[in-house]
Amino acid sequence: MENNLFLTEMIRSELSEIVGPDFVSVEESDKFIYSTDWAWMPQMWLDRGMQLRPPDYIVHPGSAEEISEILEVANKYRIPVIPWGGGSGTQGGALPIFGGILIDMKRMDKIITIDEKSLTVTAQAGIIIAQLEWALNEKGFMLPHYAASSNCATLGGALAPRGTGTLSTKYGKAEDMVLSMQIVLPTGEIIRTPPVPKHAAGPDWFRLFLGAEGNFGIITEATMQLDYLPEARLMRAVLFDDLDKALEVGRLIMTHRLNPLVIRLYDRESTSSQVKKVLGYEYDGAYMVLGFDGDPEIAALQEKKALVYCQQLGGRDLGRDPGEAWWEHRYDFYYPPKSLKLPWMYGTTETVTTFDKIANLYWAEKKAVEEGFADWNVKFIAHFSHWFHWGVMVYSRFIIEEPPQDAQEALRLHNRVWNAAMQAVIANGGMINEHHGVGLKLSRYMRKQYGEAWPLLLKIKKTIDPNGIMNPGKTGFGF
Amino acid sequence: MCRHVCPVGHVTRRETLTPHGWGLTIASVQRGLLVWNQDTLSVLYSCADCGTCRAHCVTDQALPDAIAATRAEVAAQNLAPAAVYEVHKALQEWSNPYEKQVPEIVKGQAEIALFVGDDAKYLWPAALESALKLLETVGVKPVLIGVGRSNGYLASSLGFPETAKMLVQTTLNELKASGARRMLVLTPGDHYVFDRFLNERLEGEWPQGVELQEVVSLLDEKFTADLLKFKSSDDKRPYAYIDPTHSLRIPARYDAPRRLLAGVMSTAGRELFWRKERAHPCGNGALQFTNPHISDHLTYARLADAQEAGAQIIVTEDPGCLSHLNRHAGRFGLHIQGLYELLADHLL
Numbered sequence: 107m108e109n110n111l112f113l114t115e116m117i118r119s120e121l122s123e124i125v126g127p128d129f130v131s132v133e134e135s136d137k138f139i140y141s142t143d144w145a146w147m148p149q150m151w152l153d154r155g156m157q158l159r160p161p162d163y164i165v166h167p168g169s170a171e172e173i174s175e176i177l178e179v180a181n182k183y184r185i186p187v188i189p190w191g192g193g194s195g196t197q198g199g200a201l202p203i204f205g206g207i208l209i210d211m212k213r214m215d216k217i218i219t220i221d222e223k224s225l226t227v228t229a230q231a232g233i234i235i236a237q238l239e240w241a242l243n244e245k246g247f248m249l250p251h252y253a254a255s256s257n258c259a260t261l262g263g264a265l266a267p268r269g270t271g272t273l274s275t276k277y278g279k280a281e282d283m284v285l286s287m288q289i290v291l292p293t294g295e296i297i298r299t300p301p302v303p304k305h306a307a308g309p310d311w312f313r314l315f316l317g318a319e320g321n322f323g324i325i326t327e328a329t330m331q332l333d334y335l336p337e338a339r340l341m342r343a344v345l346f347d348d349l350d351k352a353l354e355v356g357r358l359i360m361t362h363r364l365n366p367l368v369i370r371l372y373d374r375e376s377t378s379s380q381v382k383k384v385l386g387y388e389y390d391g392a393y394m395v396l397g398f399d400g401d402p403e404i405a406a407l408q409e410k411k412a413l414v415y416c417q418q419l420g421g422r423d424l425g426r427d428p429g430e431a432w433w434e435h436r437y438d439f440y441y442p443p444k445s446l447k448l449p450w451m452y453g454t455t456e457t458v459t460t461f462d463k464i465a466n467l468y469w470a471e472k473k474a475v476e477e478g479f480a481d482w483n484v485k486f487i488a489h490f491s492h493w494f495h496w497g498v499m500v501y502s503r504f505i506i507e508e509p510p511q512d513a514q515e516a517l518r519l520h521n522r523v524w525n526a527a528m529q530a531v532i533a534n535g536g537m538i539n540e541h542h543g544v545g546l547k548l549s550r551y552m553r554k555q556y557g558e559a560w561p562l563l564l565k566i567k568k569t570i571d572p573n574g575i576m577n578p579g580k581t582g583f584g585f
Numbered sequence: 586m587c588r589h590v591c592p593v594g595h596v597t598r599r600e601t602l603t604p605h606g607w608g609l610t611i612a613s614v615q616r617g618l619l620v621w622n623q624d625t626l627s628v629l630y631s632c633a634d635c636g637t638c639r640a641h642c643v644t645d646q647a648l649p650d651a652i653a654a655t656r657a658e659v660a661a662q663n664l665a666p667a668a669v670y671e672v673h674k675a676l677q678e679w680s681n682p683y684e685k686q687v688p689e690i691v692k693g694q695a696e697i698a699l700f701v702g703d704d705a706k707y708l709w710p711a712a713l714e715s716a717l718k719l720l721e722t723v724g725v726k727p728v729l730i731g732v733g734r735s736n737g738y739l740a741s742s743l744g745f746p747e748t749a750k751m752l753v754q755t756t757l758n759e760l761k762a763s764g765a766r767r768m769l770v771l772t773p774g775d776h777y778v779f780d781r782f783l784n785e786r787l788e789g790e791w792p793q794g795v796e797l798q799e800v801v802s803l804l805d806e807k808f809t810a811d812l813l814k815f816k817s818s819d820d821k822r823p824y825a826y827i828d829p830t831h832s833l834r835i836p837a838r839y840d841a842p843r844r845l846l847a848g849v850m851s852t853a854g855r856e857l858f859w860r861k862e863r864a865h866p867c868g869n870g871a872l873q874f875t876n877p878h879i880s881d882h883l884t885y886a887r888l889a890d891a892q893e894a895g896a897q898i899i900v901t902e903d904p905g906c907l908s909h910l911n912r913h914a915g916r917f918g919l920h921i922q923g924l925y926e927l928l929a930d931h932l933l
Contacts, residue, residue: 131599135628138619139601139609152609155616166598192588193600212598236589241858257589257641258605441644 161208191263197545231262250277267543341429552582656744698765709904805841825896828864829903869905
């Protein structure tokens with residue numbers, strides 16, 4: 107469309123007639139800002155003075171009906187469509203790599219209803235999660251999706267990549283909290299998933315849209331499960347000499363009917379770098395934060411029982427202060443100046459697997475990265491943050507403090523590190539990602555991840571999105 | 586990330602008009618990826634400079650200062666929008682953007698001075714009259730300084746730090762000449778200017794040994810000590826207090842105006858969603874000159890918020906806020922009430 111100003115204007119008119127001229131932008135400044143999300147790749151690209159492909163149009167619809175009409179236009183002219191929530195994704199999932207119509211969802215930010223009996227909230231997908239949480243807090247409720255990006259991310263943006271938050275160990279990921287959704291399909295139909303997620307009325311197609319990252323349609327509304335604000339939150343920290351023993355403690359806690367709010371276990375390198383930088387504590391070992399919430403007596407008892415496991419496996423109780431400090435500053439790890447930042451190269455090669463594999467997976471990934479890129483003085487740090495009854499995710503990260511200055515060279519090196527990490531992950535029984543999503547960055551690993559099942563996903567994509575307009579190039583799907 | 590609190594991002598929904606957008610725009614001009622043109626300059630001058638982002642930044646990044654510094658560079662290169670230079674000229678000649686009148690020079694000396702400013706002089710003089718009546722009731726007769734003079738924030742916000750310094754320093758000179766050991770201010774915005782802005786952005790210093798206090802804070806002290814009494818209002822209409830622009834820079838001040846109102850009003854106050862530590866600006870400030878469309882939408886948003894809370898009366902003390910809110914209150918069926926006037930009208 108770049109060389110066809112005539113058609114560009116004709117389509118702009120069509121879009122303006124759908125949403126109103128005030129809600130269609132082709133301003134250079136808007137196109138530029140919307141050309142990047144929070145992934146390292148595009149941020150580095152811009153930092154090195156390189157241009158990214160911008161969208162052709164930025165559209166702000168006010169309803170599912172308007173989105174349906176926009177998709178009709180997109181199908182008619184075979185224009186890519188990129189849904190945009192907060193633009194806070196780190197995987198390049200919202201990058202308009204082929205141009206097209208970028209749909210910014212944030213006009214659709216209303217809370218539709220709060221059901222105080224069923225403890226649910228129904229809200230439009232463009233609401234910023236932090237604002238939703240404030241509104242819920244005023245009624246004594248919480249949506250326990252406490253992601254570091256909640257100040258920026260939208261409800262739809264939490265669901266589309268299957269995001270998670272600090273409290274997931276107890277309350278689940280965003281996908282565990284959603285009861286139902288309204289979705290605009292790529293062909294324009296507006297559908298609603300069943301009103302409840304647990305039933306026996308046929309296949310669980312509702313979950314097809316979670317993790318599709320816009321490829322199967324646009325989430326416009328969601329009904330989410332709430333909780334009452336907890337009466338108490340108890341945080342403390344424990345230090346381990348041996349990471350493997352600390353992992354075993356986590357497994358014991360998760361499999362013995364204790365219900366921790368959070369277990370955050372930093373490996374030695376993370377403890378000596380990140381924990382020190384953000385919290386100011388200088389510990390040598392694996393630093394574990396333990397949290398329990400709810401009824402004060404129950405939380406205290408669970409905490410007490412968890413500490414027994416810690417002590418049995420060599421953990422040293424550091425008391426409340428370090429745990430509470432972590433809770434107070436839990437997002438500081440991800441914001442300047444404490445976060446990893448350019449001109450460094452870095453990536454979060456996080457993964458998840460079952461307890462029987464996690465230790466091997468961690469050491470294998472660490473080895474693959476550290477040995478493969480020793481020439482670049484790569485650092486590998488990790489923490490274990492989202493725990494399940496069957497396993498745990500490892501939030502592994504690599505850092506290269508002096509990457510190539512040339513943007514293309516830097517990108518090549520970045521991708522090589524990712525490749526080494528993901529090969530190790532897949533070879534050791536892990537998933538290529540646990541909660542950031544696939545986006546553009548990990549798109550090339552989807553075939554290997556799913557093996558013989560991948561053609562099934564391609565068939566679904568082809569059926570749902572016959573013209574391939576929805577977020578092409580992401581999550582393994584093309585046109 | 587502070588997207589969740591940015592008022593301009595909230596009313597425009599544009600990614601570009603958020604702290605992230607402004608930061609990236611400025612950085613990209615520096616990298617040569619963008620140039621300053623009508624489009625990008627409109628972006629630069631769309632920030633309300635309200636400080637809400639910084640107040641919520643987990644690591645206290647001074648983005649508003651960076652934006653102001655960039656505006657200063659742009660203004661120095663004669664690239665800023667025309668409205669910027671027009672307002673600046675007025676500030677240089679008249680010390681205010683509203684009327685072609687130079688500020689009155691302070692007369693007399695007193696233990697306590699009251700900084701009046703330009704909004705109170707020209708936009709909502711009833712606030713000043715009522716504040717003086719209230720102060721007199723508690724035995725305070727301040728000498729008036731800065732009558733009709735901008736506090737300097739507008740000049741800085743537009744990109745003219747030297748003019749801002751000049752305005753602030755002139756006020757400080759008046760303060761010194763008055764001999765006052767305490768300076769009262771009518772608004773939290775004024776308090777912020779003399780308390781932190783003076784040092785953080787203008788590298789100036791507040792005179793040693795001189796206390797700075799909001800009038801609301803003083804009245805609250807007297808009320809709490811039972812030295813200031815009010816009769817109950819007959820008005821049963823639901824009301825809401827609006828935290829003025831810049832309130833959230835001073836967390837300790839949220840309760841004082843609410844206590845005073847509770848001492849007068851016979852119904853419980855409603856609370857806006859965007860209140861206290863997340864209070865959005867009312868549309869006053871530099872935006873009213875550089876981007877009146879956005880300024881108006883900020884005002885609408887505050888009025889809509891009050892309407893949503895079920896209020897029929899909006900109360901606040903900031904003359905600039907009162908003026909802006911009053912312009913559009915009719916559309917929302919709301920009545921705007923100055924806090925000082927309300928209190929003065931109900932003195933026992």
